[in-house]
Amino acid sequence: MYTQALNTKDAPDTAEPEAHAARFQERIDTEERIEANDWMPEAYRRTLIRQISQHAHSEIVGMLPEGNWITRAPSLRRKAALLAKVQDEGGHGLYLYAAAETLGVSREELVDQLLAQKARYSSIFNYPTLTWADIGAIGWLVDGAAIMNQIPLCRCSYGPYARAMIRICKEESFHQRQGYEIMVTLARGTPEQKEMAQDALNRWWAPCLMMFGPPDTESQHSDTSMAWKIKRFTNDSLRQKFIDATVPQAHHIGLAIPDPALRLDEASGHWLTGPIDWEEFRRVLAGGGPCNRERLAARRRAHETGAWVREAAMAHAAKQSAQKQAA
Amino acid sequence: MPTTSITLDETPLVLHLLRRADDALILGHRLSEWTGHAPTLEEELALANMALDLIGQARLLYAYAGSLAGHDEDQLAYLRDARAWRNCLLVELPNGDFAQTILRIVLFSAFMDPCWQATTRSADPTLAAIAAKAEKEVAYHLRHSAEWLIRLGDGTEESHRRAEAALDALWPYSGELFEADAADQAMIDAGIAPDPATLRGTWDATLADVLARATLARPGDTWMQTGGRTGRHTEHLGYLLADLQYLQRAYPGATW
Numbered sequence: 001m002y003t004q005a006l007n008t009k010d011a012p013d014t015a016e017p018e019a020h021a022a023r024f025q026e027r028i029d030t031e032e033r034i035e036a037n038d039w040m041p042e043a044y045r046r047t048l049i050r051q052i053s054q055h056a057h058s059e060i061v062g063m064l065p066e067g068n069w070i071t072r073a074p075s076l077r078r079k080a081a082l083l084a085k086v087q088d089e090g091g092h093g094l095y096l097y098a099a100a101e102t103l104g105v106s107r108e109e110l111v112d113q114l115l116a117q118k119a120r121y122s123s124i125f126n127y128p129t130l131t132w133a134d135i136g137a138i139g140w141l142v143d144g145a146a147i148m149n150q151i152p153l154c155r156c157s158y159g160p161y162a163r164a165m166i167r168i169c170k171e172e173s174f175h176q177r178q179g180y181e182i183m184v185t186l187a188r189g190t191p192e193q194k195e196m197a198q199d200a201l202n203r204w205w206a207p208c209l210m211m212f213g214p215p216d217t218e219s220q221h222s223d224t225s226m227a228w229k230i231k232r233f234t235n236d237s238l239r240q241k242f243i244d245a246t247v248p249q250a251h252h253i254g255l256a257i258p259d260p261a262l263r264l265d266e267a268s269g270h271w272l273t274g275p276i277d278w279e280e281f282r283r284v285l286a287g288g289g290p291c292n293r294e295r296l297a298a299r300r301r302a303h304e305t306g307a308w309v310r311e312a313a314m315a316h317a318a319k320q321s322a323q324k325q326a327a
Numbered sequence: 328m329p330t331t332s333i334t335l336d337e338t339p340l341v342l343h344l345l346r347r348a349d350d351a352l353i354l355g356h357r358l359s360e361w362t363g364h365a366p367t368l369e370e371e372l373a374l375a376n377m378a379l380d381l382i383g384q385a386r387l388l389y390a391y392a393g394s395l396a397g398h399d400e401d402q403l404a405y406l407r408d409a410r411a412w413r414n415c416l417l418v419e420l421p422n423g424d425f426a427q428t429i430l431r432i433v434l435f436s437a438f439m440d441p442c443w444q445a446t447t448r449s450a451d452p453t454l455a456a457i458a459a460k461a462e463k464e465v466a467y468h469l470r471h472s473a474e475w476l477i478r479l480g481d482g483t484e485e486s487h488r489r490a491e492a493a494l495d496a497l498w499p500y501s502g503e504l505f506e507a508d509a510a511d512q513a514m515i516d517a518g519i520a521p522d523p524a525t526l527r528g529t530w531d532a533t534l535a536d537v538l539a540r541a542t543l544a545r546p547g548d549t550w551m552q553t554g555g556r557t558g559r560h561t562e563h564l565g566y567l568l569a570d571l572q573y574l575q576r577a578y579p580g581a582t583w
């Protein structure tokens with residue numbers, strides 16, 4: 001997911017007062033929300049900072065592939081809707097950085113980690129947007145997958161994160177409907193438009209399944225995250241939920257899921273897919289996707305070329321407050 | 328939708344609406360190019376906001392112009408070639424750096440704010456209603472961009488130098504805002520649009536105030552560029568339209 005790279009293990013906490021730890025777990029178990037000033041195990045804090053910041057970075061990097069089509073959107077209505085959507089994603093980044101800051105880390109530190117490649121963002125944003133249909137596919141599939149993962153996060157044990165997610169989820173489901181509506185329009189359009197829609201689905205389907213992270217058999221982090229109620233469902237169960245919701249939507253508009261092994265399992269009612277190429281997933285996460293370098297370079301360029309602007313704002317603010325003190 | 332460029336009967340009112348609409352859409356397009364590349368996350372959102380306001384204004388104006396000229400908003404935006412565009416040259420220039428981007432919003436909004444205010448009293452009720460909405464938005468654009476220009480001018484040595492360079496580059500494009508030809512005069516006489524000459528004093532006062540607070544000197548009198556209102560544009564507009572119109576031109580007649 002937007003936080004799929006959470007597969008590194010933290011060193012266990014040492015010297016944490018056991019009574020605190022027991023009381024903390026009891027609060028989690030009784031579904032009490034943990035707030036910023038409450039006692040929490042260091043590993044809980046670190047896990048949250050990592051997860052929330054990866055989520056925030058994903059929102060920001062995610063503006064790039066869709067931003068690629070704002071100036072070329074095919075109608076003024078679509079242009080305004082896409083620009084508003086990308087702006088929403090920036091807003092999500094802002095709330096999430098603010099939620100991370102409640103854990104005692106600054107936005108600047110987190111951005112520096114992203115630019116130094118010490119922090120990750122979702123693998124999905126390392127794929128290119130080649131046609132207008134990709135804008136439909138991203139809204140439908142990427143925002144759709146994000147919602148599957150994020151709705152349970154609205155009940156995350158950490159209050160500021162849970163509250164940010166409630167606000168974000170509302171907007172993501174609007175994005176999902178909007179994206180699907182683009183796909184419906186293309187699928188019902190000219191043969192060229194329908195082909196464009198199918199091609200976009202062909203390219204985005206497998207990377208979207210990878211958004212949920214490695215299979216449960218390989219995921220190292222789930223156990224503690226589950227016990228802390230940061231995560232409530234496993235990668236595989238969320239992935240299955242997404243597949244079951246999405247396959248009928250594709251069929252409804254006459255698009256084919258690009259998986260020859262796809263079949264409906266009558267007994268369970270689940271759509272079963274063929275194997276996922278986890279090699280590709282690992283390669284993209286490690287920096288070898290089609291756009292990893294461009295995405296990072298774009299973020300670095302924005303950061304570097306904006307430095308003089310941020311410095312000017314600080315210098316001006318300092319002059320203003322010096323003047324106020326003198327007065 | 329026709330497969331080639333449209334031809335328009337540019338009555339004075341249609342022409343007036345297109346001039347306003349094209350200004351808004353082209354500036355909105357330029358601001359939207361910042362998406363993903365702004366100097367701060369907050370400014371990312373602010374630039375997108377202003378772009379959305381301007382695109383929204385353009386849509387209302389195109390819808391009205393289209394209802395008079397027999398076209399829809401997308402035909403007006405997507406099926407006119409560069410020489411049929413009526414925006415001023417100022418808005419089509421490339422963004423340049425952040426100082427140039429901000430200064431352009433200041434120069435344009437310092438004109439449009441009083442212009443829309445006056446247009447709220449237009450004899451044309453449809454245009455007056457559009458003006459009432461646009462005026463509130465542009466007042467914010469002016470406030471926001473002026474605050475930035477002050478920060479940049481009165482910030483660091485580098486930001487001051489960049490703000491100065493932006494002023495030097497864009498000033499010759501400010502004169503076109505005040506032009507009025509025979510079609511404009513007809514609109515002025517009919518009480519539909521304000522006479523730009525009457526907005527000069529407000530514009531001068533706004534600029535004097537903002538430049539002083541930004542510790543920037545107003546450039547001396549210079550020649551002024553012109554041509555946009557009659558379709559003689561800079562080299563930049565063709566490339567902008569190639570992006571803007573690409574899908575409609577590549578797949579004529581498709582619905583998106």
Ligand SMILES: [Fe+2]
Pocket residue numbers: 059088089092168172
């Ligand atoms: Fe988002």
Ligand SMILES: [Fe+2]
Pocket residue numbers: 089143171172175
């Ligand atoms: Fe979204």
